[in-house]
Amino acid sequence: MAVIGASSDPTKIGGRPIHHLRDAGFTGAIYPINPHRDEVQGIPALRSLDDVPGEIDLAIVAVPTGAVLDAVTACAGKGVKVAILFSAGFAEMGPDGAALQEQLVQVAGAAGMRLLGPNCIGAASGEIGAIATFAFAVQLPKPEGPLPRVALVSQSGAIGGHSVAAALPRGFQFDPWVTTGNEADIDVADCVAYLAMDDSVSAIAVYMEGCRSGERLKAALDIAFQRRKPVIMLKAGESDVGAAAAASHTASLVGSNQAYDALFHRYNVCRVGSITELVQMSYALAVGRLPAGRRLGILTGSGGGGILAADAASVSGLEVPPLPAAAQERLKAIWSAASVVNPIDTTAQVTNDPALLSSFLDVVLSEGDFDVVLLFLTYIGMRRPWSDNVVESLRKVRAAHPDATVMVSMLGTDDVLRDVRALGMPLFEELGDAVTVTARLGRLAENFTVRPEPEGWSGRTVRRLGPGEARTESSAKRLLSDIGIPVAREVLVTSAEDAARAAEEIGGAVAMKVESPDVLHKSEAGGVVLDVASPDEAAAAYDRITGAVRSAVPDADIHGVLVAEMVTGGVETILGIQNDASLGATVVFGLGGIFVEVLGDVSCRLAPIGVEEAEAMIREVKGFDLLDGARGRPRCDVPALADALSKLSFFAADNPDVLDSIDINPFIVLPEGQGAVAVDALVARRAAAH
Amino acid sequence: MAVIGASSDPTKIGGRPIHHLRDAGFTGAIYPINPHRDEVQGIPALRSLDDVPGEIDLAIVAVPTGAVLDAVTACAGKGVKVAILFSAGFAEMGPDGAALQEQLVQVAGAAGMRLLGPNCIGAASGEIGAIATFAFAVQLPKPEGPLPRVALVSQSGAIGGHSVAAALPRGFQFDPWVTTGNEADIDVADCVAYLAMDDSVSAIAVYMEGCRSGERLKAALDIAFQRRKPVIMLKAGESDVGAAAAASHTASLVGSNQAYDALFHRYNVCRVGSITELVQMSYALAVGRLPAGRRLGILTGSGGGGILAADAASVSGLEVPPLPAAAQERLKAIWSAASVVNPIDTTAQVTNDPALLSSFLDVVLSEGDFDVVLLFLTYIGMRRPWSDNVVESLRKVRAAHPDATVMVSMLGTDDVLRDVRALGMPLFEELGDAVTVTARLGRLAENFTVRPEPEGWSGRTVRRLGPGEARTESSAKRLLSDIGIPVAREVLVTSAEDAARAAEEIGGAVAMKVESPDVLHKSEAGGVVLDVASPDEAAAAYDRITGAVRSAVPDADIHGVLVAEMVTGGVETILGIQNDASLGATVVFGLGGIFVEVLGDVSCRLAPIGVEEAEAMIREVKGFDLLDGARGRPRCDVPALADALSKLSFFAADNPDVLDSIDINPFIVLPEGQGAVAVDALVARRAAAH
Structure with missing residues (x-):
């Protein structure tokens, strides 16, 4: 390992890595490069990289911005495998810095050398003592003994350290x-x-601000998923809900934040909201076990704690099922004043009778039908003899139940906390944090069983969007029909007489809409008439529509007027496709009208999805009850809706290069067994694909 | 102070209070009562309370459940002012315990003695060393020096300790x-x-599970409000959203949880969700200052930290305004690589150049237009010399800006954290916690300026609900009209001919509804016909309605049929009154139809409210944009809506003893300047008032 810009001062950025490497017992060779010194921190220094006898695996570059290109060039010349660039002043500073950074990439790329940074604080692997960083975090005092560990990747040096x-x-x-x-x-x-x-590596914590390549990020997360390796993700920029500048309707609904959520959902990545949550989840994975599911038993010595835990469990989506009756009786026999259903409360008697904790816990673990048991023991760990009693009780319980997933919330002194942790029971000061982490662990465990690839994806016939296809409403709907999504019956007519005839054929009231690739906002242009009740009215409406559009958009190429059945009696929904700039095609679902327009109540997945996943995303919107027979309404044909979403997502995933977005609005879902119908559709192409 | 059941063992419940009192230097007399001992923990013991020479201010009762009544009787006989009952086994154990507890209340009440408990862990006041508790929390090691303090009230002993x-x-x-x-x-x-x-006492933290008297709780919170004393509230049972069993529509929407929120909103009580949040808010109030508002300046050495802080600020409702341009230039002159807008980022250079922190902070505090400045300094407090530099910088800044509100998020060693706190800068490990607390402090500060009593309340004419009043739809609407809430034009008719005449008079389409105190579900009974287009149709509808209702509800007393104008072109809302069993009349607002029915999207206040508060609660619902001209809709007459809500709330507050609920559904709000109209109304009385 070479350090370019090596300093004799172990507190300087160029001095710290050498200090850290020696501290950590790195056994490989260290080559300080410094033209002005013979030795650096007791190690012979070299004037230049070329003086290094043999190969260099890793070069640390700790020089001023202006000297980085020369250093990287020297590394490339020497055949260095990887260079870590601490120096700042590159792309983060604007166009000039970005140009300089691009030069580094060119030089390294030509030599097959990989670069980490610039503007990073490096990396560290304790196993081999390879502490290639200037962060003083590596020098902080550590608790004794081998520490359980989780890997960490951070785009930000400060957040990483x-x-x-x-x-x-x-x-x-x-x-x-x-x-x-x-x-x-x-x-x-x-x-x-x-x-x-x-x-x-058993789990990976990540802090990320953005990603350079959605495809490579997906591939990486897929590896972790396939290997059932939990990824905990702190993605910054949550409040940036994305620009509303894009052309289509769904574009303004799906900020890139939602696309990231869709990505994380797909690969079972646990998204957290703060550094503390990142650390807490990592801690629970390092110290504890993944529970089998979300059934929570709560054992406490505080009635109030039981209520707070139940509140938190309800918010987190954990189940709190009752203890079986026989076990309840057994607990009552031990201490009659206890609450024994769930939450289970020993009462404060637990501080008078130390045996109560282990006997209760033993019954709960043996006979309760729980995936996790959460102990809330207030501040009992803060003072002897109570703290000793707790530790002893938990040791006994762990010996009898070596595989049980037990979480503990308690205040305690450092030694007590250490003893409890050593039993594989993650410990949290805040009860609510213990519950939140438990719920997230449960979700992680459950969702590793979901396959990311939908059924029917492999071996499907790829359907590509043709060059001239779907440029008008009727042709967009023909495309939908072709990929298996039902559309409303309609006829394109080019005269008032044909309009009357079409209305007669379709029967009942019809809707009439101008058909033109040049009129995007049909209603505003007078191009839409609804509830046309008779053939005569249809003829009149034809003339009215064409007249209005001609005066509103004089140059419009009018292909005719669509005469379509009026679909009634269903629930309006919106199905959409939105191509995220970095993450690719997402499929979006929302309830029509105000739900989407006023509340932004949509769910989102990466395309493609199967019908099962489609149904899950349908159930995710807040207004789902509307489709499910709320307040005496008929239940809607959710399977037909899910089928359409899945088919739409397949098409999107097959055309990421040409599709910008698809809006099917409204997609009317009829009562159970009666299907669903696309009433309007708009397909937008990528700028390059126009 | 007497201790009944005094024990020689300082670890036993009867022994701990004496131990604690002596430890705390209590200077009053301590009388251990124990018939079997001559002395207890070095203090002469007395056989019974009667042997105490003189008056007893406070008696601690630490005896088994079965002996409590005798002890309380003895206290009453002796003229004890207050007795604290540690013992459990009373109302919390069921009806027998409740009966026993009632006996205690009777005995004490007759003697004018107050009781604390039973089933409590006591109370403590450090100022006079009156540590009347068996909680070992009072014996935990304390940091040195006089500690800033906040008062605490907890229903639960465990959560309190x-x-x-x-x-x-x-x-x-x-x-x-x-x-x-x-x-x-x-x-x-x-x-x-x-x-x-x-x-x-400067602030009060509260843990509460339920309240015995809403009126007395209101009175207590009002005192705190009037004295601008922050109350931080952890109210357990949040997930219990209340039973849906009550008769009226709004009853199922407003669980008692929402009534509590309304209560807390009125008295500017800061509701938190966990013990940690209770402690953190108390800490911030003890150590720091109430900011003037919610304008946040963010200063950090980490770009990632700046993004995370901005994310959290956005979620919390804090504003993050830019630093003025001149100040930005001044910062750029100090360190050109810094980000200077807001978040302001010194970059990691702050670890190389210790002066950067104080010079930046000085500019930000002097020239930024912020109510609070938040410093995020990652883990810089964990190691010298960086930690020393930070403390020195902050001292310098505090000296120059003695009144600035500064929050800090940083990891640090105990001594560093203590030094920073001593500067009146609340310190949080987690950045997100610092932001959440800042936002809550800002809201507290802002809302102390809101008077809880609405304008027009004092000196109003009280309007009581008459005994036979408002038992049908039309009479309910007459009541509304009488209290100043506009209702749809309507005529009650008793023949088909009169129905036709009424329809003609009203003009346009009309709605017809059966009028009967015996038909609650009019539509189901065939008692409603809408969109009646002509006088002839009205006559026919009259016969259809009366016939249908007669066969659906044979015994119904049919007063006639209401012929009412069809109100169109507005937005349907729901106004409601719901009398909460403990907290009294609440006023509820929601958007009509699916918003309320599917999403439960309502806002709630304690009655009465003025029009300003009514407008605030209207703006609070998620779907408010619907009233505010979303997506090209006309803006609605929100002032008319607010006026109706306020008037309704006055009426509710004047009739808490007789009213159970009022539903005005729909209340149609017309476009700006055109008012609003109640179309249907239902008034329900309290069971006892029927």
Whole structure:
């Protein structure tokens, strides 16, 4: 390992890595490069990289911005495999910096050398003592003994170092960890993929601001998913709900934040909202076990704690089923004043009778039908003899139930907390945090069983969007019909007489709409008449529509007027496709009208999805009850809706290069067994594909 | 102070209070009562309370359940002012225990003695060393020096003790604190009122599960409000959204949880969701300052931290305005690589150049237009020399800006955290927590300026609900009209001919509805016909309605049929009154149809409210945009709507004893300037008032 810009001062950025490497017992060779010194921190220094006798695996570049290109060029010349660039002042500073950064990439790429950074704080792997960082987080005092660990990838150096520091008091460590900075070359996706393939890594925590390539990120997350390796994700920029500038309707509904949620949903990535949550989830994965599901038993010595835990469980989506009756009786026999259903409350008697905790816990673990048992023991761990009693009780219980998933919330002294953690029982000061983490662990465990690829995807016939296809409403609907999505009956007519005839054929009231690739806002142009009740009215409406559109959009190429059945008696929904700039095609579902327009109540998935996943996303919107027979309404044909969403998503996934968006609005879902119908549709192409 | 059931063992429940009192230097007399001992913990013991020479202010009762009544009787006989009952086994155990508890209340009440408990852990006031508790939380090691303090009231002993313990490591204390247990006599409201009147108490933290008297709780919170004393409230049972069993429509929408929210909103009580949040808010109030508002400046050395802070601020409703241009230039002159808008980022350079922090902070505090400045300094406080530099910088800044509200998020060693706190800068490990607390402090500060009593309330003419009034739809609407709420034009007719005449008079389409106190579900009984287009149709509809209702509800007393104008072109809303069993009349607002029915999207206030507060609650519902001209709709007459809500709330507040609920559904709000109209109304009386 070479350090270019090596400093004799172990507190300087160029001095710290050497100090850290020696501290960590790195056994490989260290070559300080410094033209002005003979030795650096007791190691012989070399004037230049060329003086290094043999190959260099890793070069750390800790020089001023202006000297980085020369250093990288030297590394490339020497055949260095990877260079870590600490220096800032590149793409993050604007166009000039970006140009300089691009030069680094060119030089490295030509030599087959990988770059980490610039503007990063490096990486560290404790296993081999390879502490290639200037972050002082690696020098903080550690709890004794081998620490359980979780890997960490952070785009931000500060958040990375902060997380590394925050892990230690909790009795675990982030290791290996890597920060990617400006990601001139190596990015978060590279690191996640690498760590997912490393058998010694059990879980991966990630801090990410954006991604350079959605496809590579997907591939990386897929590796982790296939290997059932939990990924905990803190994605910054949550409040940036995306620009509303895009042309289509769904574009303004699906900010890139929702596309990221769709991505994370697909690969069972656990998205968290803060550094503390990132650290807490990592801690629980390092110290504890993944529960089998979300059935929670609550055992406490505080009635109030039981209520708070039940409140938190309800918010988090955990189930709190009752203890079986026989077990309830057994607990009552031990202490008659206890509450024994769930939450189970020993009462404060637990502080008088130390045996109560282990006897209750034993019954709950043996006979309760729970995936996780949560103990809330208030501040009992803060003072002897109570704390000793608790630790002893938990030891006994762990010996009898070695595989039980037990979470603990308690205040305690450092030694008590350490003893409890050593039993594989993750410990949280805040009860609500213990519940939230438990719920997230349960969801992680459940969703590893969901396959990311939908049924029918492999071996399907790919249907491509043709060059001239779907440029008008009627041709868009023909396309939908062709891919298996039902559309309203309609006829394109070019005269008032034909309009009357079409209305007669269709029967009942009809809707009439101008057909023209040049009229995007048909209603505003006078191009739509609804509830046309008779053939005569249809003839009159034909003339009215064509007249209005001709005066509103004089140059419009009018193909005719669509005469379509009026679909009534169903619930209006919106199905959409939106191609996210980095993550690719997403499929979007919402209830029509105000639900989407006023509340933005939509669900979103990466395309493609199967019908099962489609049904899950349908059930996810807040207004789902409207489709499910709320307040005496008929239940709607949700299977037909799910089928359409799935087919739409397949088409989107087969045309990511040409499709910008599809809006089917409204897609009317009829009562159960009666199907669903697309009434209007708009297909937009990517700018390059026009 | 007497301790009945005094024990020589300082770890036993009867021994701990004496131990604690002596530890705390209590200077009053302590009388251990124990018939079997001559001395207890070095203090002469007395055989019975009667042997005490002189008056007893406070008696602690620490005896088995079965001996409590005798002890309380003895206290009453001796003229004890207050007895604290530790013992459990009363109302919390069911009817027998409740009966026993009632006996205690009778005995104490007859003697004018107040009771705290039973089933509580007591109370403590550090100022006079009156540590009347068996909780070992009072014995935990405290940080040195006088600790800033906040008062605490907890219904649960365990949560109370836990909070007391959790405060200490944060460098503040809960003091005085009191736990109320079963609240046989003294309850949370008593304690809040008392503490609100104590000038030495600056803020009050409360854990509450339920309240015995809404009126007394309101009175207590009103005292705190009038004295601008922040109340932080952890109300358990949040997930219990109330039973749907009540008769009226709004009853199922407003669980008692929402009534509590309305109560807390009125008295500017800050509701939190966990013990940690209770402790954190108390900590911020103890250590820091109430900011003037919600304009947040963010200063950090981490770009990622800036993004996370901005995300959290957006979620919390804080504003993040830019630094003025001149100040931005000044910062750029200090360090050109900095981000200077807001979030302001010194970059990691802050670890190389210690002066950067104070010079940046000085500019931000002097020239930024912020109510609060939040510093995020990652883990810089964990290691020298960086931690020393930070503390020195912050000292310098505090000296120059003694009144600035500064929040800090940083990891640090205990001594560093203590030093920063001593500067009056509340410190949080988690950035998101710092932001959430800041937002809550800002809201607290802003809302102390809102008067709880609406304009026009004092001096109004009280309008009582008459005994036979409002038992049918039309008479309910007459009542509304009488209290100033506009209703649709309508005529009650008793023949087909009159129906035709009424339809002609009203003009346009009309709605017809059966008028009968015996038909609650008019549509189901065939009692409603809408869109009646002509006088002839009205005559026919009259016969159809009366015939259908007669066969559906044979015994119904049919007063006739209402012929009413069809109101079109507005937005349907629902106005309601719901009398909460403990908190009294609440006024409820929601958008009509699916918003309320499917989404439960309602807002709620305690009655009465003025028009300003009514407008605030209208704006609070998620679908407000529908009234505000969303997607090209006309803007609605929100002032007319607010006026109706306020008038309705006045009426509700004047009739809490007789009213159970009122539903005005729909209340149609017309476009701006055109008013609003009640189309249907139902008034339900309290069971006792029928």
